[in-house]
Amino acid sequence: MTNENYHHENLKAELITKGLKLLDEEGYEKFSLRKVAKVCNVSHTAPYRHFKSKDDLIIAIAIEIQHRFNQSLQEAVDKYPNDTKSQIKEMGYSYVKFFIENPEYLRLLFLSDLVKNIKNDYCELLEDGDPPFRTFYNAIERLSAENQNNATGSSADPNELALSCWGLVHGMAILISKKDFSYDGDYLELVRKILWSGTFLN
Amino acid sequence: MTNENYHHENLKAELITKGLKLLDEEGYEKFSLRKVAKVCNVSHTAPYRHFKSKDDLIIAIAIEIQHRFNQSLQEAVDKYPNDTKSQIKEMGYSYVKFFIENPEYLRLLFLSDLVKNIKNDYCELLEDGDPPFRTFYNAIERLSAENQNNATGSSADPNELALSCWGLVHGMAILISKKDFSYDGDYLELVRKILWSGTFLN
DNA sequence: ATTATTATGTTTACAGTGTCAACATAATAA
């Protein structure tokens, strides 16, 4: 259809793809709009036809990653139908694994200040078909209900459950992924041990 | 001694102080060397006589904050002499409190990529009189030893203990401080409940 | 005491950044 000499066919998608690649290679700090434009063989202001600012492009990239992340959590849940605690443990494991394998994504999703902008300006992330942490919160609420019936030692307060479970895996992911916690052995094995050894959720 | 019209007496200290203030007010992203210089009534390259780069100044500021943070952890330990578990719980509480009260410090200490540079180029932070997390790790090792004797349910593996304890408080601090976890009640009360209700460290 | 050196400022310059305005042309709608 389009004259591919002049128009670029699908610049928007390419900006996201190449932008993500650049982010992986050079890291969040050195990420620059002009570099992405250059990689796409396009003038330095061309991205402004598709994104209203640099942050806007970064947010689009973050949304892309958010999808993959959520998919990974969903797979963890599907591994243990009808076993809420195992679902949560497996989600925690996937959570940490995801960010150990992609340290740059952690910055993008949680450590930059854009996340709150995502929530404000891009509510699709919280409302649309692929809501982040919906899977997680659903499991937490199921567990809360279960704990209310079975009188185990664990709490039935969903806030308490959510903050402690999420906090633990979030913290471990960040500490390991940013190399603040150093350990000679296999990090993921240690995480698995922590999540499944009994002290966590029972 | 010095002619205060020309020379600035103690620019280095003032750069750190005013820089920290600027960081508090405008946040990490908008922090700029030239702004700090202007606030100190000095030309925009004057800071280079005291810091070899922008990152270098930021690191100096981070060291300053690191000291305060460590002091807060030490106070928590001192509250419970001879009770390792309570020390760790109280440290966790102080940990979260510190970053809830100073969200910008969290970025500075843990979320920027400079921390690893601190560890590499500024080993004083890890070696000198005020080593970060030394207090924490000491307590963990004491707990590990205790758990080896008393056959409680808790693990005696110091790595497991360190990662799970540190991970939990680190994660909660970040989630709350960055407003990823939203809650109507008092955050610190919830944290205290999580740390002291029994499921954490027995 | 004079002189050389160092510490600590200054101005100027440069490349890189995000962003805006003005313009040009391809694709599409009227």
Added chain:
DNA sequence: TTATTATGTTGACACTGTAAACATAATAAT
């Protein structure tokens, strides 16, 4: 066929970090 919109371009601006060349106060060496 014409008007409008979508999508690209070039050029400019203010701002950034940083280096070089220079100036002077404080200090060390002679």
